[in-house]
Amino acid sequence: MTTVGFLGLGRMGAGMAARLIGQCERLLVHDIDSAAVAALVAQGAEAAGSAGSLGQSCDIVFTSLPTPAIVREAILGADGITAGGSPRMICDLSTSGPKLAAELSGALTGKGIASFDAPVSGGIARAHDGTLSLMVGGPEPVYELLRPLLERFGKPFYMGATPGAGQTMKLVNNLLGAVAIGVTAEGMAFGIKAGLDPARMIEVLNQSTGVNSATRDKWPKSVLPRTFDFGFAAALSLKDTNLLMEEAAAAGVPLPLGEIVRDYLERTLAREGPEADFTAIAKVVEEAAGLDPER
Structure with missing residues (x-):
């Protein structure tokens, strides 16, 4: 002991x-x-x-x-x-x-x-x-x-x-998780504007090849009910993304999807304030699509 x-x-x-x-x-x-x-x-x-x-x-x-x-x-x-x-x-x-x-x-x-x-x-x-x-x-x-x-x-x-091996793996994981939120927000905004029911869309995605961590957890728990309270701050997600982008730049690895995610997070914080949850990325995407994010 x-x-x-x-x-x-x-x-x-x-x-x-x-x-x-x-x-x-x-x-x-x-x-x-x-x-x-x-x-x-x-x-x-x-x-x-x-x-x-x-x-x-x-x-x-x-x-x-x-x-x-x-x-x-x-x-x-x-x-x-x-x-x-x-x-x-x-x-x-x-x-x-x-x-x-x-x-x-x-x-x-x-x-x-x-x-x-x-x-x-x-x-x-x-x-x-x-x-x-x-x-x-x-x-x-x-x-x-x-x-x-x-x-x-x-x-x-x-x-x-190697010192930092765990950190490198975590940054890779966080990139995939954040991209999943961004691309799910984009797909959902497109479908909603076309008249599809968002809850049914998530049900279909979770039984199809589009399933990901955002469709499986974040939309059912925080985006569909419009609570945006999954429990991870957009500010911390931006911190992690910035760490990733700095390391990738030093290694000579371009990450264009990472740049998009960083932009979404920056816009989320500007729109929702410093306490925003990272699922509020959906509001930014919806607003850009001409939807009412406060519906």
Whole structure:
């Protein structure tokens, strides 16, 4: 049994952290939101008090944070995890990009800390259920020590020892997921304008070759009922898309569909505001098609 730390108790992190309670000797948690910490403490975790305390007290520390800059500061900053001590492993569950993963690996390896990137996919409900997919990059010799804890979150896929291997896979996944939303919004707008019933269209698509993650989950849950509350912010989706486009440009790989998705997300945020869900892309597409997105 080990002492595990978890930094970042947002909509995804809180669910994942809760699944570690009772699976390790002690679970220490921290977040800038004291209410989020209190909720985990009520379930059996301990409040660490700071990121540095996690580094001082824990064998393994997980991070689940919104942006690469926040991840970097939380791990390497003056008040970060490594300022407080040297855990055996640090595993970043955030989507923070291959570039940062390589930077973290270089810095942490020099301190004798095994660095893993393990971004997750599946959404808030699956974070609570422990049915996420995890794309893992990091040193293979110690991966088996980390794997049982990752399995509490869902199904881990080891992508290789290259720092950032998990992040690269996650960016590929997110590209396909975001493109699915965009192309589904386009097809649906065309059909609706031609007089087809949107609910019947989704029913047909989900039994046909046009089925995808957007037709299967996002339209039935969030777009058809016009709630646009699937649970992933357009701002975070844009952050992920920008990470992807930067990495692809550096690798010399043109991604024209990625450019379209980025434009849709930027227009969604401009139309709906900073709290918009990424399914609100449908409103942008509908408006451009001459439909009333507020219907």
